[in-house]
Amino acid sequence: MEGSRQSLMRPLVVALVTAGLTWGLDRIPAEGSAATGALPAVMALLLFYPFIVSALWAWALMTGPQIQWTLAIAGITSAGILVLVSPEVGWQAVVDCLAGLVAGWVLLARWRLDAGWIAVVACLAPLLVWSMSQLPVQDTLQEMRTLAVTNLEQTLWLDLEEPELSRARQQQEQRIDQTLNLVARVYPSFLAVGMIGQAGLVLLLGMWLGRWSGVRTRLRGGAPFLQWRLPFYVVWGLVAGLGLLLTRAPYLAAIGLNLALVAVLLLMVQGITVQAYFVSRLMSGPMQVVFWLIMGFPLFAVLVASSLVLGLADQWFDLRRRHREYEAREVE
Numbered sequence: 001m002e003g004s005r006q007s008l009m010r011p012l013v014v015a016l017v018t019a020g021l022t023w024g025l026d027r028i029p030a031e032g033s034a035a036t037g038a039l040p041a042v043m044a045l046l047l048f049y050p051f052i053v054s055a056l057w058a059w060a061l062m063t064g065p066q067i068q069w070t071l072a073i074a075g076i077t078s079a080g081i082l083v084l085v086s087p088e089v090g091w092q093a094v095v096d097c098l099a100g101l102v103a104g105w106v107l108l109a110r111w112r113l114d115a116g117w118i119a120v121v122a123c124l125a126p127l128l129v130w131s132m133s134q135l136p137v138q139d140t141l142q143e144m145r146t147l148a149v150t151n152l153e154q155t156l157w158l159d160l161e162e163p164e165l166s167r168a169r170q171q172q173e174q175r176i177d178q179t180l181n182l183v184a185r186v187y188p189s190f191l192a193v194g195m196i197g198q199a200g201l202v203l204l205l206g207m208w209l210g211r212w213s214g215v216r217t218r219l220r221g222g223a224p225f226l227q228w229r230l231p232f233y234v235v236w237g238l239v240a241g242l243g244l245l246l247t248r249a250p251y252l253a254a255i256g257l258n259l260a261l262v263a264v265l266l267l268m269v270q271g272i273t274v275q276a277y278f279v280s281r282l283m284s285g286p287m288q289v290v291f292w293l294i295m296g297f298p299l300f301a302v303l304v305a306s307s308l309v310l311g312l313a314d315q316w317f318d319l320r321r322r323h324r325e326y327e328a329r330e331v332e
Contacts, residue, residue, distance in 0.1 A: 011061075011070045014057060015073050018093060019081065021045065022081050022090070025046070050096045050202075054096045054099045054205075055206055057074060057096075058202065058210075061101050061108070062210045062215045067105075074097055077097070095127040098123045099120050099202055103116070103199075112219065117199055124198060144180065185254060185257060185258075189261040193265050193266075226273060234263050234266055234267060235312070241262075242256065242260050244257075244259065267311035267312055271306065271310035275295075275310060281323070
């Protein structure tokens with residue numbers, strides 16, 4: 001009885017923490033009117049709120065009483081939050097709570113890593129779509145354009161006179177428009193990559209909290225960073241994105257561009273793990289630091305290109321497995 005009462009307290013405590021953090025998030029003053037001393041706390045709350053809420057609900061589901069009780073407490077908490085705070089903050093809290101519950105479930109059920117990851121991403125996706133509809137990217141980019149043009153007028157064009165001033169202004173505004181148009185086209189892909197990263201971090205935090213509480217949690221198909229590989233369907237996503245891009249139909253090409261870019265960024269991560277694997281095998285500790293410093297700063301473009309090439313090559317040839325087999329033959 002005592003153990004059951006203590007386990008019931010966990011989702012209740014998580015509910016209270018969620019309500020308190022959400023109330024604080026809803027009370028953040030707008031337009032930078034917060035006191036200077038409170039600014040670090042405000043920034044920390046904005047940055048870490050989704051991870052804290054999702055990870056705590058994952059922990060509550062894994063370590064609480066019967067799952068029905070945890071779900072009931074989460075539902076009551078979500079309903080109360082939607083009633084008491086603004087819709088923007090309320091729906092964010094609901095989505096983060098749902099993502100945490102799903103993360104806890106897939107960890108307990110030991111789903112495959114990619115399936116669990118996709119499930120958590122699916123929980124976060126509606127909030128992304130809703131936020132984009134409430135805050136259109138074009139409005140934000142127009143504000144950025146106005147700010148950029150104003151800064152240029154205050155700095156770069158002070159010494160120019162007509163007609164050089166008009167020509168320089170026109171050239172710079174064209175460059176700004178081209179850059180912002182490109183940003184608008186690829187903006188969804190960067191949001192998607194951020195959402196994928198958020199889902200991965202929620203799963204990782206939930207796993208750590210579960211193990212800290214004595215719950216055996218893992219996902220099938222997981223591997224250490226140096227051995228990590230993407231499922232091959234990411235390559236098919238890249239192919240589909242490139243195919244849609246080649247249609248040149250406005251909406252299909254936009255979808256294809258963003259799909260291809262997401263696949264490319266994920267494959268680059270796999271390429272980095274391949275490089276890290278071989279660097280760890282072939283270089284000493286100090287030389288590894290030197291290698292990554294050189295690749296990270298002067299040769300960053302080389303790092304990007306090589307990561308993509310190695311990520312694609314590893315999908316077909318499993319470079320690290322071949323190297324391990326070579327090492328085993330050498331030992332024999």
